[in-house]
Amino acid sequence: GAGVSQSPSNKVTEKGKDVELRCDPISGHTALYWYRQSLGQGLEFLIYFQGNSAPDKSGLPSDRFSAERTGGSVSTLTIQRTQQEDSAVYLCASSSSTANNEQFFGPGTRLTVL
Amino acid sequence: GENVEQHPSTLSVQEGDSAVIKCTYSDSASNYFPWYKQELGKRPQLIIDIRSNVGEKKDQRIAVTLNKTAKHFSLHITETQPEDSAVYFCAARGTGNQFYFGTGTSLTVIP
Numbered sequence: 307g308a309g310v311s312q313s314p315s316n317k318v319t320e321k322g323k324d325v326e327l328r329c330d331p332i333s334g335h336t337a338l339y340w341y342r343q344s345l346g347q348g349l350e351f352l353i354y355f356q357g358n359s360a361p362d363k364s365g366l367p368s369d370r371f372s373a374e375r376t377g378g379s380v381s382t383l384t385i386q387r388t389q390q391e392d393s394a395v396y397l398c399a400s401s402s403s404t405a406n407n408e409q410f411f412g413p414g415t416r417l418t419v420l
Numbered sequence: 421g422e423n424v425e426q427h428p429s430t431l432s433v434q435e436g437d438s439a440v441i442k443c444t445y446s447d448s449a450s451n452y453f454p455w456y457k458q459e460l461g462k463r464p465q466l467i468i469d470i471r472s473n474v475g476e477k478k479d480q481r482i483a484v485t486l487n488k489t490a491k492h493f494s495l496h497i498t499e500t501q502p503e504d505s506a507v508y509f510c511a512a513r514g515t516g517n518q519f520y521f522g523t524g525t526s527l528t529v530i531p
Contacts, residue, residue, distance in 0.1 A: 348524045351518055362518060409454070411464050411465070413463050
């Protein structure tokens, strides 16, 4: 079946603008994660959704970052008033609620803030 | 929260030699430890994982060992091939089902 998809694949924006990044998880996966990967760095946890539970937002770096997940499926990560340090690849991953817990990653959105 | 450290950050080996990447974690309640391979410009993909009730797991040329007492786990790749060249990430799943990743190891296999 289809894997995790993300859009756009690339986004160039000007400092101060708002951006929205979209993630379509694998159908039926109840868990959804957002990560940030800066150049040459590891994956930084941002936020985690599990079913209808309140999301774990403990990784969001500032109040400019927010995310929502509508209907337990598609998720949108919003960055307000973007800064140059927000430039990174934003990865989304989903997993099922079974004990396997393997995360399947999307291709990522490369965000460049000028 | 959980803290995962990964070493080395870069590793070069001759084709056919073995490669070992080590990670430590801080939360003794962590119970699932996956390893991901990320080729240049591509998404991370799971290559092997281990649960806290097992000490070792092997899949062909790849093996992972876990020492719960010392809170460290390692990835072993034997008979390395050029296509093994990539960045490898370890991760630990915390009590809240979050995943904490190491900073990655860039492996280069020299033909």
